Amino acid sequence: MALPPNTALRLVDIGTYMDSNTRTVDVSGGSDAGALQYITLSYRWTEETKLTNLTTKNKHQFQRSIPTDVWPKVYRDAVSIAHQLDVRYLWIDSLCIIQNQPEDWRKQAA
Secondary structure: OOOOOOOEEEEEOOOOOOOOOOOOEEEEEEOOHHHHHHEEOOOOOOOOOHHHOOOOOOOOOOOOOOOOOOHHHHHHHHHHHHHOOOOOEEEEEHHHHHOHHHHHHHHHHH
């Protein structure tokens, strides 16, 4: 998907290599919004996927680096596929929406 103009979105930056630092980034659609490509992950939440969630408490940490060592297989598979497709960004709801902030849910889920 390409980011539509006049859109603000949080994405997971997986870098360009499998060992790249993974972090969240806030992006805005503008005149070059079509150049930013990302993949969305649709999946079923489980106890395993609940281990890594974006919250107000860890938001600043996730902007620097997301600990991926406890990621469920579905997240790791999404990263692998994105790298194979040369796509640097992912949208994963548990990592891109602040889970304990209703206003962020309204903005990011739209």
